[in-house]
Amino acid sequence: MREIVIPGERISKAEGNKAGFGAIRRGSSIFATIFGLVDKAKEPIEVVPLNGSYVPHTGDxxxxxxxxxxxxxxxxxxxxxxxxxxxxxxxxxxxxxxxxxxxxxxxxxxxxxxxxxxxxxYDGKLIEVEPVKIPRIIGRKASMIGTISKGTGCKIFVGRNGRIFIKGKDDAIYRAEKAIRIIEREAHTSGLTDKIKKFLETGEIDGNEK
Amino acid sequence: MGMKSDIQLIKDGKRLDGRKPNELRDITIKAGVLDNADGSCYLEWGGNKVLAGVYGPKQCLPRHLSNPYKAVLNYRYNMAPFSVDDRKRPGPDRRSVEISKISAEALERVVLLEKFPETMVDVYVEILQAEAGTRCAALTAASVALADAGLPMKDMVTAVAAGKIDGTVVLDLNKAEDNFGQADVPMAVLQHSGEIVLLQMDGDLTQKEFHQAATMAIEASKKVYELQKAALKDKYKERGSK
Incomplete structure (x- = not known):
């Protein structure tokens, strides 16, 4: 179960836990340092940011x-x-x-x-999304981006820094971008892959036309 | 502060606006109101209306100000010309430069600036309507906007003022109380460590009165903190339910 935490909020009182990204240990407790989602059962305790700019890492x-x-x-x-x-x-x-x-x-x-x-x-469209949403857009083992790629016939290049380059036919690019925007907007909800599959098949979001 | 008047500020244990001595004005906070800023917040505190926007971390300009050990935090407190009764001459003046400086120093204590060397973070706070206690309202809003921007912070900054009117220590002065009262103590507190990151005093208080005012402000900051927390969490709850 994931919870939303704000900076300075106590996540855990347990002595043994380790503080990962977005968390610090002060005394015997672990506190969040960023506004984001946390899974308290995970070890080390990590906060997944909901917003923020891109910070480069080797290999990105x-x-x-x-x-x-x-x-x-x-x-x-x-x-x-x-x-x-x-x-x-x-x-x-x-x-x-x-x-x-x-x-x-x-x-x-x-x-x-x-x-x-x-x-x-070259020969494509460059779009920008929030960098923190990139892992969700790629999906587990690139499942999400594979779904969009297959569903629209586009070739999609995803950069960790929040930039996505889409190559394909004009209407296919349009549909791929639309799908990516849905993921960006609803990144923190579950069941997105099915929603995107449905959108690519029918062009509908939650039963509404486009 | 210190203006003479015959107005009785406390009548039958109640203040001019009907509040008890330790009661806050109504506060509403909304996070993420601006699309083009990295983080933002709109706050209403009694008659105060404040809009805060955060940009960054971004490239530090001018370059000679950049620090290889940490990010530079710029804070601009600005009052709109229409925010007060008589038109306020636009642009920075002595008062707003002072408030900007101390507020920036308060936020530097919480934002983990050392994670972003050679960059800068801009915090812009616009006072759209002023009714005493704007520096506290501005700092409270700026703190929510910084968290909304996804910047790493030790804690949230929560600011509340206390003061003295008609010889009684009261919380969160309004405009009449600020003008005709005897003291005003704005204070910014970190919830978990209890650290005080901003403290000023206008007027006079005895040591005992000061202690009372400080305790009152710290106690009230807990309520404001809960509102800040709710504002940030609501942003995603609303979107998630759609």
């Missing part, structure tokens, strides 16, 4: 927009407080404004980000 796949192209690399806007730097590999180069998918290769002490394994994304 992100979708960025080239801000500033230089001789040997480029600065990429990755929807975070700092832009990432991509050092070009061999003959590779990107122009300002290009959309790329890349992997975060390192994040240093002051959150400066280096990117690697970049490839350009």
């Amino acid at each position: 796949h992100v979708i960025g927009i080239v801000e500033d192209a230089r001789e040997r690399g480029c600065f990429v806007d990755i929807n975070s407080a700092h832009s990432g730097y991509l050092a070009y590999f061999r003959e590779q180069s990107f122009k300002k404004g290009e959309v790329i998918m890349a992997e975060v290769s390192s994040v240093n002490e002051i959150d400066k980000v280096d990117l690697d394994f970049a490839k350009p994304l």
Whole structure:
């Protein structure tokens, strides 16, 4: 059973529990530090945020927009407080404004980000969602995104930083975006996969047309 | 404060607006009211109407202000020209600069800024209507907006004022009491640690009276805290039931 907690709220009094993301131990109790959902039975105790900006971690796949192209690399806007730097590999180069998918290769002490394994994304639509909703959009073992992909025939690239790139026919892109917006709006509720399946089959949400 | 008048502020143990000495004004809080801000809150506290918006953490500008150890917290307290009886000249003045500074320092105590080095967090609080106690209302709203923005915090900041009118220590002064009363003590408290992160005093109180006022404000802050909590939780309950 998941509960909503606010910063400073006591989650557990138990001595043995460990504090994970979004929680701190003070004395013998564990307190939440962020506004989010918590499963008290889990160990360590973690708070899943309901809102918040993207914080880069090594290994994340992100979708960025080239801000500033230089001789040997480029600065990429990755929807975070700092832009990432991509050092070009061999003959590779990107122009300002290009959309790329890349992997975060390192994040240093002051959150400066280096990117690697970049490839350009083109002929599609770039949409932005709340970064905290990305795990829900991907789903367990990519089930949710697979459902949308299969249901609409689109190719979908998801970046951890809250950017999604959809490739396909115009009406298919429209339906895929609509499905993603439903997940974004109702990310904290259960039974979403079935709802999305139904929407993709019939075009209806909870019995209402669109 | 300190203005002379013949008005009797307490009659038969009741105040001008019918409240008991330790009674708060009506408070309503709503979280997540602005689409374009990362976090927001609308708060009504008696006649005060306050709107708070939070942006960030984002790139720190101007760059020379950035701190490699933690984020910079900017707090802007601003009164709308139409918020008071006589038009308030727009823009920062001595009073709002002071309030912005102390409120920012109060919030710096709770927001875990060291998690976001070289960035900044902007907190904008607009006073749409003022009726005494705006700095407390603003700080209470800003704290809800920060939590709504998903920023990590040690605790929530809850601010309440206490004061003295007609020789009696009372809670949460309204406009007449603020103008003609003898003292006003705004106070911001953290619920779990009991830390006091903002404390000012206008007027005079004896040591005993001050103690009484502080106890009263801390006690009342618990009620305000429950409202802050309910406001944040309601945001998702409403959406979830749809």
